[in-house]
Amino acid sequence: MCNVKIRTARVYDDPVGTREDGYRVFVDRLWPRGESKDTFHYDLWAKDVAPSAGLREWFHDDPDGRWEEFRNRYIGELRLSGAGHELADDLLRYPAVTLLYGSRDQLHNNAVVLAEYLAREMDTSA
DSSP: OOOOEEEEEEEEEEEOOOHOOOOOOOOOOSOOOOTTTTTTTOOOOOOGGOHHHHHHHHHHHHHHHHHHHHHHHHHHHHHOOOOOHHHHHHHHTTTTTEEEOOOSSSSSSSHHHHHHHHHHHHHHHH
């Protein structure tokens, strides 16, 4: 079983602290609106694990109605590219990881799906 604690947080939220946040990974493909490159704190910008532009745009047309299908398609993209597996292997060395996202919706966003995916990948890798 993996001992890495994975949490998600909005880019616009203040960091909770080095110990709780741990290694901060920005997981969106586009830079967050209004965030300065000088003040936004992240350790890694993992663009390659973000959903494709087409999937992201499709999902945003009807987030409530397309959530389950988005989850399935996004996991499919992660598996096909191998980027999710690579990130999981890289993150195993950190006790805590925070996945940062820009969406307003805290329950239905790519970071939520990615956190679940990474936790499963880390369990099989550990």
